[in-house]
Amino acid sequence: MPDLTAIRRAALGVAGASVLGLGYATLIERNAFTLREVTVPVLAPGASTVRVLHISDLHMTPGQKLKQNWLRELDALEPDLVVNTGDNLSHPKAVPAVVQALGGLLARPGLFVFGSNDYFAPVLKNPLAYFDRDHERVYGPPLPWGDLRAAFTERGWQDMTHVRRTVEVGGVRIAVGGVDDPHLDRDRYETIAGPADPSADLRLGLTHSPEPRVLDRFAADGYDLVLAGHTHGGQLCLPFVGALVTNCGIDRSRVKGASKWGSHMRLHVSAGIGTSPFAPARFFCRPEATLLTLVPASRDNAQQDAGSTAESAGSRR
Template sequence: MGRFISRRRFLTYAAGAAVGTGLYGVAWEPRRFHIADESVVIRGLPQALYGLKVVHLSDFHRGHWVSEDHIGRAGDLARTLDADLVVLTGDFVTGRASYAWSCLDALGSIPSRLGTFAVMGNHDWWTDSTVVRRALARAGVHVLSNAAVRITLDDSPLWLLGVEDMWSPAFSLAKAVYAAGSNEPRILLCHNPDVFATASAWGLDLVLSGHTHGGQVCLPGIGPLLLPIRADRRLASGTHRVGRTSIHVTRGVGVVAPPVRINCPPEVSRITLHPEADYPVA
């Protein structure tokens, strides 16, 4: 014969579970890094770029809630991923631009054959993006500001486009697209995945974004709770494709307030490029 528990005991259990989940979300999960190992197919990928590994980190948010040690762990993980190219898609700081110096020092250099490239995020703009850009330059990171750079491996080309944050007055995807060639593979770095539909309309091959933190708290049956995007909620995290354009949205390294992650651990991503079998190779 079953027995009902008293209302008082039920409330005690519920409060205990809530406190336990909160402590887990604040003290444990934000430190439990996940490595996202993804593959993306690119039309016309030159043979020399088959298997190219792009290591992608974002949303460090160095500041009151995110320590140098935490960012150092992300850097240590990234250095194990045998990168050919490293990209950093914004939000290096929270609250104060001067945190950018310790963010980049803690991250350390991540060796790669083709270098490290970055774009600004909304938090970099909200503090002082000039200081953040200076810290990136000192660390040897190339910042792409509505611009494009043609990188080559064994004479095979790949365009890397980067734009200012979509919430800043400086954002211009058109400038970056016009700066790039159109007959060679094009990868866009944009902090905010809301750019995806436009990038797809331009026929870009791959978009790498952050900004969402995966929602920070993902509840079963509900999904991500904190999602600062207007686009499809599926763009909260992961890899998706529409037509010829793929996107990878990383959950990022750090957190913003409330400094909690539940069912949404921080992430370091590695995207491996593959050719599309039924498309002529350049």
């Protein structure tokens, strides 16, 4: 006969471990904000180094003071360029909180595209749906993305939604192209299609969701680097396994961080800073911003994957 006492103890042990894990994921790790630093060899030979702060997926609500205070500290990094790849909002009254949290970063050169949770509020979802790429999408009420866009552009950041333009940062010419969120099928790559400027020191693509159909178009047009978010790095990951899902078409090995896409292009996917209010947990996937140090490509580093990575809790200063 089975030992019922042993079975009960085992069941209680599993239940206890689950409660502890959930408590850690919701109370500790989702607030353990991290700065990652990555060196990416993508610039033209002889170009000056450029430091790009990549932020994404803030999913801000007005009362998230810890997140807002941490974001304010990022300005002390003094990046040359800030890139925001969307999903800033999770509440209809969050625009002032986003603007105040970004603080001094809005006075620096900046580029942005929007994601689904800039346009629509998050809603409660069945978490198992994320394992089905073709699941029916459910959207919440509209969010004030127009107000957020106005706040960003009034402070000098440039909206790269279906736009191509050249910007100069520290003497480095950057040809930039961006698309609207592929997760909502709002991308219209044909509006920016064509070879990226070959005379630029860097050809940079922006998208919220790193869908392969969009990445392939950027690569075919000669872009050197694409920045994206959306995946939350998998959000709930397992030791020695990593992310279980990406919530888009890329493979799990590219769910966060830097990688190569094809023979030439580099991809950087941010694991993001926030979560949906309906899934406020992270496990083995800390919320993050990334300071990308872009350096000239060379024969020695052209064969490397996408640079070296170092992590530190909070700001490095």
